[in-house]
Amino acid sequence: MSEEQIKNLEAQFNARIERDEKIEPKDWMPEKYRKTHIRQMSQHAHSEIVGMLPEGNWITRAPSLRRKVALLAKVQDEAGHGLYLYSATETLGISREEMYEQLHTGKAKYSSIFNYPTLTWADMGAIGWLVDGAAIINQVPLCNTSYGPYARAMIRVCKEESFHQRQGFEIMMKLAKGTPEQKDLAQDALNRWWWPSLMMLGPKDEESIHTEQSMKWKLKRKSNDDLRQQFIDQTVPQADLIGLTIPDPELKWNKERGSYDFGPINWDEFWQVVKGYGPCNKERIKARVGAWKEGEWVRDAAMAYAEKQANKNFNKAV
Amino acid sequence: MKNNLYNYILGIADNSLILGQRLGQLCGHGPSLETDIACTNISLDLFGQVRSYFQYAAKIAGDQRTEDDIAMLRKERDYKNVLLVEQPNTNFAFTIGRQFLFDVYHLAFLTELQNSNDFTLSVIAKKCVKEVSYHLRFSSDWVKRLGNGTSVSKEKMQEAISDLWTYTDELFYQTNADKEMVFEGVGVDVTKLKNNYYSHINKILLEATLEIPESKWFQTGGKEGIHTEHLGYLLSDLQYMQRTYPNMEW
Numbered sequence: 001m002s003e004e005q006i007k008n009l010e011a012q013f014n015a016r017i018e019r020d021e022k023i024e025p026k027d028w029m030p031e032k033y034r035k036t037h038i039r040q041m042s043q044h045a046h047s048e049i050v051g052m053l054p055e056g057n058w059i060t061r062a063p064s065l066r067r068k069v070a071l072l073a074k075v076q077d078e079a080g081h082g083l084y085l086y087s088a089t090e091t092l093g094i095s096r097e098e099m100y101e102q103l104h105t106g107k108a109k110y111s112s113i114f115n116y117p118t119l120t121w122a123d124m125g126a127i128g129w130l131v132d133g134a135a136i137i138n139q140v141p142l143c144n145t146s147y148g149p150y151a152r153a154m155i156r157v158c159k160e161e162s163f164h165q166r167q168g169f170e171i172m173m174k175l176a177k178g179t180p181e182q183k184d185l186a187q188d189a190l191n192r193w194w195w196p197s198l199m200m201l202g203p204k205d206e207e208s209i210h211t212e213q214s215m216k217w218k219l220k221r222k223s224n225d226d227l228r229q230q231f232i233d234q235t236v237p238q239a240d241l242i243g244l245t246i247p248d249p250e251l252k253w254n255k256e257r258g259s260y261d262f263g264p265i266n267w268d269e270f271w272q273v274v275k276g277y278g279p280c281n282k283e284r285i286k287a288r289v290g291a292w293k294e295g296e297w298v299r300d301a302a303m304a305y306a307e308k309q310a311n312k313n314f315n316k317a318v
Numbered sequence: 319m320k321n322n323l324y325n326y327i328l329g330i331a332d333n334s335l336i337l338g339q340r341l342g343q344l345c346g347h348g349p350s351l352e353t354d355i356a357c358t359n360i361s362l363d364l365f366g367q368v369r370s371y372f373q374y375a376a377k378i379a380g381d382q383r384t385e386d387d388i389a390m391l392r393k394e395r396d397y398k399n400v401l402l403v404e405q406p407n408t409n410f411a412f413t414i415g416r417q418f419l420f421d422v423y424h425l426a427f428l429t430e431l432q433n434s435n436d437f438t439l440s441v442i443a444k445k446c447v448k449e450v451s452y453h454l455r456f457s458s459d460w461v462k463r464l465g466n467g468t469s470v471s472k473e474k475m476q477e478a479i480s481d482l483w484t485y486t487d488e489l490f491y492q493t494n495a496d497k498e499m500v501f502e503g504v505g506v507d508v509t510k511l512k513n514n515y516y517s518h519i520n521k522i523l524l525e526a527t528l529e530i531p532e533s534k535w536f537q538t539g540g541k542e543g544i545h546t547e548h549l550g551y552l553l554s555d556l557q558y559m560q561r562t563y564p565n566m567e568w
Contacts (some may be wrong), residue, residue, distance in 0.1 A: 049351070052346035053346050056345040056346035056347075059342040060339060060342050060343055060552075060555040060556065061555050061556075061558045061559055062559070063386075063559035063560060063563070063566075063568040064386045064568045065365060065368060065369050065372070065385055065386055065389055066568075067568055068342070068365055069365045069366060069369065072342060072345065072358055072362045072365065073362055075345050075346065075358065076345075076355060076358045076359060076362065079346075079351055079354055079355045080355060082351060083355070086351070121559055121568075171568075174567065174568060175568075178566055178567060179566055181563060181566075182563070287346070287347065290347070291346070291348065291349070294349065294409070295350060295353075295410065296349075297468070297470045297471055297474070298349035298350070298353070298471065299349060299350060300467070300468050300470070300471070301463060301468050301470070302350075302463055304466075304468045305462070305463040305466050305467045
């Protein structure tokens with residue numbers, strides 16, 4: 001294809017996105033669009049799968065049967081999200097095995113928040129309330145993103161995430177209204193998860209390398225800093241409502257801006273965790289690689305069995 | 319009658335409780351995303367069943383105890399599950415083998431329990447039968463897949479079935495409460511399920527090209543509260559929050 005033809009195709013492609021048309025797997029797309037989507041969608045899928053680990057850590061110790069059932073269902077939803085997102089990413093010409101390989105070797109990233117440990121039951125509440133809350137803010141705009149399979153997957157993902165967020169808040173509310181010991185658990189969890197949740201919305205705008213192109217492709221609708229402000233403005237009144245204190249002495253309502261001012265974020269910590277040196281980076285990857293390696297004989301058996309069955313059916317037909 | 323019914327319900331529920339807890343340990347660590355989801359889903363079904371049983375047991379007890387007290391605040395010797403379901407997740411073949419050997423029994427048991435003259439138990443059984451039919455389909459398919467897969471998977475599946483076989487006979491053991499409940503028309507006479515159980519198991523093992531274990535030596539005791547060493551560790555996780563933070567609502 002000549003350079004001229006490619007330019008024409010790109011112009012048509014950009015015009016389609018402008019008109020809010022969906023791009024489908026078999027449509028022509030620029031290579032950079034494909035690669036960016038593989039990167040972002042697989043990163044999203046990996047985050048769902050790695051995200052199962054810190055919460056999975058409390059399934060066997062949930063304090064009541066009702067909470068245990070809800071937590072199991074939540075972690076199962078996350079596995080389901082991982083499944084649709086891997087499938088949606090496969091439509092861009094990469095296999096799930098290749099994506100796993102990228103995760104296991106550290107080539108692909110996942111949300112850094114999952115590199116923090118879940119130390120008490122209250123962390124299940126904090127993760128649902130704050131982490132899923134921040135995820136929704138990031139993800140709702142993706143329901144209208146330009147790539148069809150991603151947009152459709154996100155509609156379902158967001159519905160479930162919003163349920164998880166309410167469930168997390170409800171756990172926190174119950175603790176905050178409980179005994180002093182329970183309230184301490186809730187406050188301690190908020191103290192530990194607040195700053196990582198703010199960081200989860202991405203580096204500050206001037207350091208975010210992907211924002212501009214992603215805005216054009218509707219992979220992003222608002223900048224990281226805008227999303228972070230939205231998250232803070234939405235969450236602070238919720239903490240007030242249940243009597244918990246946001247661990248930021250500089251947090252203050254700014255009448256003129258109609259938003260909260262907040263204290264400095266420790267970006268050194270953010271980059272430390274992103275670069276692989278957070279409290280649980282090693283354990284998380286070790287758990288994923290371990291499950292994959294230990295499961296190899298099972299997957300081999302399933303393949304061998306499927307082949308034998310196919311041969312049997314073929315021989316019957318002949 | 320009330321005490322026997324209470325104990326009878328616990329006997330049924332504890333199997334689901336302990337197996338659900340075992341499967342819950344695997345969440346996020348399965349050999350593939352699909353099997354991970356399936357095992358978590360079975361765990362979720364089992365805990366759903368547990369809630370129905372223990373809510374009913376709490377009503378029968380008629381004191382201050384809640385479903386969570388019954389599930390999480392008994393001592394080791396007061397759990398009445400069969401030994402099979404407390405066996406560890408040694409590897410995927412053991413997980414599947416344990417599930418399969420239990421599911422065949424569980425489905426037959428619930429099918430009969432639907433005819434119980436205790437209305438609540440029959441209603442619970444009707445709901446559970448649908449779920450457990452799916453569990454059995456899942457575990458049988460995997461027994462066949464692993465048995466007929468590769469030489470490695472066959473060896474592991476055979477080892478799991480051979481090792482777990484010793485816990486199968488207990489499924490048909492009757493406690494005094496069981497006998498009483500059968501007499502009252504509430505409970506299922508499990509002794510009558512035994513022949514069909516083994517013929518069903520044998521049929522699937524043959525399809526899986528696995529050998530049917532010949533051992534006639536069996537372990538029992540779980541239904542009377544005499545467990546394997548594995549149970550204590552499982553309970554310490556299950557009970558951790560209720561023991562550390564007593565008398566609180568969650």
